[in-house]
């Protein structure tokens with residue numbers, strides 16, 4: 585197990601580095617150039633980072649009025665007809681704005697802000713193929729709200745802008761990113777960390793090649809690779825795991841899993857860097873504020889323009905394989921998690937229930953999990 589300290593399957597590809605640089609630019613509020621396979625080029629900017637001066641720069645650089653690209657889920661939340669197709673993987677929707685201010689862009693993008701004042705209905709335009717889906721995907725990868733300003737540019741201007749120090753990315757690089765980023769996890773550090781209830785524990789850190797936060801494997805005891813492993817896939821929850829938030833059941837589930845594996849003597853807990861069911865901590869806080877206004881946990885995600893669950897289990901499967909495990913008994917109440925892990929090539933021999941008593945702050949959340957996510961309690 586220890587001699588495999590290098591890369592799990594293959595070395596990082598240049599395309600990953602390229603996408604990662606672009607994510608940094610977008611998070612800083614800098615526009616980037618995106619090119620479709622047929623050669624069309626657009627200038628793309630994260631909607632949540634805009635202000636009026638940067639909108640003016642975008643218009644000037646592109647010599648065109650940008651479209652606001654939102655997900656079909658967000659279009660549905662805005663009451664637009666085009667949102668009717670809202671489902672996982674549905675095409676995004678393009679809006680042409682009459683009120684061209686940054687305030688209007690933010691109103692349409694972020695429902696957690698104070699309620700919109702504008703009554704203007706945005707006009708729906710054709711969403712540029714390949715470019716619109718890739719731009720929304722980039723925002724999700726950057727853990728920003730899934731909305732982008734997108735302005736088409738002609739070939740000559742694109743060349744000038746690239747020389748002007750703007751990064752240029754191919755849409756295909758975005759499409760290939762998630763898979764490549766999960767395949768190339770590297771074991772970068774490990775140490776014994778005695779835990780309450782599981783003194784014989786080691787923490788192993790796996791770094792994704794995109795420069796993202798490490799995923800952690802907590803190996804308890806000496807699990808045998810030739811028999812099914814007791815495993816827990818725990819999605820990071822800063823508020824529940826660290827602060828002991830009562831809004832969810834994560835803290836209890838994290839410590840409960842360590843206790844259960846410790847009591848059995850051997851098993852693995854994967855601590856996955858996919859905060860907020862994959863939407864990131866900032867967006868989870870936005871989702872919480874929508875829940876305080878009456879939405880449930882699923883509706884809040886959808887109002888923000890996300891799917892109910894944005895998690896990817898490829899890194900979890902890659903870590904299990906690297907540790908030598910192909911079959912697990914999985915501690916979870918979530919049947920989707922079982923199916924998702926199996927789709928990634930890990931056999932789930934059995935589901936081991938993992939429920940804890942509710943409190944008055946998380947009752948409605950747990951109830952929504954049962955009614956809308958199909959959780960088994």
Ligand SMILES: Nc1nc2c(ncn2[C@@H]2O[C@H](COP(=O)(O)OP(=O)(O)OP(=O)(O)O)[C@@H](O)[C@H]2O)c(=O)[nH]1
Nearest residue numbers: 819820821832858859860861868871881916917918
């Ligand atoms: N978006 C969003 N994420 C939340 C909310 N409450 C908790 N989370 C996140 O949900 C994840 C919890 O996932 P898990 O503990 O794996 O729970 P699960 O998918 O319900 O399944 P099991 O616990 O395995 O039964 C963590 O990443 C939390 O940060 C919420 O209201 N909105």
Ligand SMILES: [Zn+2]
Nearest residue numbers: 821824832834
């Ligand atoms: Zn939580």
